[in-house]
Amino acid sequence: MIIEKLFSNFDNYLPLNSAEKQDLAGRVIQRKIKRKQFILQENDICKHYTFVAEGCFKKFQVDDKGTEHNLQFAAEGDWLMEIVSFYLEKPSRVYIEAIEPSVIFQISKPDLYHLYDSNPKFDRNFRVIIENRLVETENRVLQAISSTAEERYLAFIKQYPHLLSRLPNTQIASYLGITPEFLSKVRKDLLKK
Amino acid sequence: MIIEKLFSNFDNYLPLNSAEKQDLAGRVIQRKIKRKQFILQENDICKHYTFVAEGCFKKFQVDDKGTEHNLQFAAEGDWLMEIVSFYLEKPSRVYIEAIEPSVIFQISKPDLYHLYDSNPKFDRNFRVIIENRLVETENRVLQAISSTAEERYLAFIKQYPHLLSRLPNTQIASYLGITPEFLSKVRKDLLKK
DNA sequence: CGCGACGTTGATTTGCCTCAACGATTGTGG
DNA sequence: CCACAATCGTTGAGGCAAATCAACGTCGCG
Numbered sequence: 001m002i003i004e005k006l007f008s009n010f011d012n013y014l015p016l017n018s019a020e021k022q023d024l025a026g027r028v029i030q031r032k033i034k035r036k037q038f039i040l041q042e043n044d045i046c047k048h049y050t051f052v053a054e055g056c057f058k059k060f061q062v063d064d065k066g067t068e069h070n071l072q073f074a075a076e077g078d079w080l081m082e083i084v085s086f087y088l089e090k091p092s093r094v095y096i097e098a099i100e101p102s103v104i105f106q107i108s109k110p111d112l113y114h115l116y117d118s119n120p121k122f123d124r125n126f127r128v129i130i131e132n133r134l135v136e137t138e139n140r141v142l143q144a145i146s147s148t149a150e151e152r153y154l155a156f157i158k159q160y161p162h163l164l165s166r167l168p169n170t171q172i173a174s175y176l177g178i179t180p181e182f183l184s185k186v187r188k189d190l191l192k193k
Numbered sequence: 194m195i196i197e198k199l200f201s202n203f204d205n206y207l208p209l210n211s212a213e214k215q216d217l218a219g220r221v222i223q224r225k226i227k228r229k230q231f232i233l234q235e236n237d238i239c240k241h242y243t244f245v246a247e248g249c250f251k252k253f254q255v256d257d258k259g260t261e262h263n264l265q266f267a268a269e270g271d272w273l274m275e276i277v278s279f280y281l282e283k284p285s286r287v288y289i290e291a292i293e294p295s296v297i298f299q300i301s302k303p304d305l306y307h308l309y310d311s312n313p314k315f316d317r318n319f320r321v322i323i324e325n326r327l328v329e330t331e332n333r334v335l336q337a338i339s340s341t342a343e344e345r346y347l348a349f350i351k352q353y354p355h356l357l358s359r360l361p362n363t364q365i366a367s368y369l370g371i372t373p374e375f376l377s378k379v380r381k382d383l384l385k386k
Numbered sequence: 387c388g389c390g391a392c393g394t395t396g397a398t399t400t401g402c403c404t405c406a407a408c409g410a411t412t413g414t415g416g
Numbered sequence: 417c418c419a420c421a422a423t424c425g426t427t428g429a430g431g432c433a434a435a436t437c438a439a440c441g442t443c444g445c446g
Contacts, residue, residue: 061335069339071331084328116317123316124309130323135277137330138264142254144337145370146262149402168424177338182402184426342434361392375434377394 003030005053006105009077013125020119027111033102040096046085048106052078055102056166060174061094070175073163079129100166149178150186196223198246199298202270206318213312220304226295233289239278241299245271248295249359253367254287263368266292266356272322293359342371343379 003025010016016024029048033039033055040046042062050057052074059072059080071094074080085092086109107115115122143152153176157164164172173183196218203209209217222241226232226248233239235255243250245267252265252273264287267273278285279302300308308315336345346369350357357365366376 061339063339067339069335071335083324083331087324116313120309120313120316123313123320127316127320127323130320130327131276131280134323134327134330137327137334138276140334141330141337142262142264144334145368146254146256146260170424175338179403180425181404181427185402188426363392372435373393374395374436378434381394 002053002103003028003105005076006051009051010125013128014121016121020121023115023118024122027115028105028107031104031106033098033104035098035101038095038097039104039106040082040085040092040094042093042095043091044085045089046082046092048108049079049081049086049112050074050096051105051107052076052080053103053105055098055100055104056163057096057098057102058171059094059096068174069177070171073160073167073171073175075163075166079133099171144177149176149182150190152176153183153186154190195246195296196221196298198269199244202244203318206321207314209314213314216308216311220308221298221300224297224299226291226297228291228294231288231290232297232299233275233278233285233287235286235288236284237278238282239275239285241301242272242274242279242305243267243289244298244300245269245273246296246298248291248293248297249356250289250291250295251364252287252289261367262370263364266353266360266364266368268356268359272326292364337370342369342375343383345369346376346379346383 006024006028007016007021028051031039039048039050039057040059054076056073056075057080058070059074059082060068060070062068072080080096082092082094082096084090112122112126116126143155147155153172156172156176169183169187170180173180176183178186199217199221200209200214221244224232232241232243232250233252247269249266249268250273251263252267252275253261253263255261265273273289275285275287275289277283305315305319309319336348340348346365349365349369362376362380363373366373369376371379
């Protein structure tokens, strides 16, 4: 069963026993998402915390010129949401779009809070999930303020090898904060070495 | 009493009752830190989660060329640590240094876990603290990949007005990911407008 | 007093962007 | 399943943003 992927995600933290699995299963919604389908759009309120069981998503913001800026890729085993919109119920500034046919499990804020209240283990687990996300994001800040485009590209390849073959370079460029043209040049220069 | 500043920090989340305040007070260490004193150095293990009651700190990484890159400023009311080093007990990659005479409260990992276990409210509160930090950090990633130096400087002024007069421009430049010389030019150009 | 950190300016160089063009690949509707 | 459209990857010319390097005056501090 595909919901096993959700359960086993918690094995990275405090694993769930069968009662807790039942608890969780009763509060998530399973959805099938098509490629190019949005699960969140700008100005929507983010109503769900999403676990990706299969497939891949991008979370991005669109600037005044209409250019997309990728903030996160989320593939199998990753969690994603628009955190400000979700907790403060403010209009989302970002889009979340499937870049592959996907299967997800979503949990609403009331259901999530119910889990938090019913069992401290959920508080703990979701705290650790957020902490891991913070580590990733801080690393990215450091790279952005201290590394060249080439260094950032090499770091991306190293950190997300499983994404490399699944993403067009335009998406990677957007994530790295450079133009597709310049990424092409970076790749060419790397091949010479 | 200065420890009131620590207690009232939780009023932003789930406020503590007096039993919980006592619990917390019994597990934190109060320290006075001099300007230019380090509370964490590279390769140390980060043993404490730190709350700044008075003063200001910078958290930064030093690259191969010896250049500092500021990842975070923490003034009164802010929490800081090296999250990877703290949780995984790995050598820290960053330094944390006081840039003003400061008073802090520190909690060790065992004591923090004791609070987590004794009362889910602490799990909850520290989860929210981390979530807020993630929001800040994600905003910074977005700015880094999509904004010019001038835009980032203006955003910094707007977001941290209380820090502006307390920091030399070299430190702000390091935070923004630009050279002090270029920040000087940005400021000059802004004055013309 | 003297030294080191700071802020600024100018000249030069470099990293990256913009715009335009093109073939190759992918996706899609008929 | 094919034909056409859209997206993608690449290249090159030119321009701009930001770094580098050097110099100099100011200020706080020991």
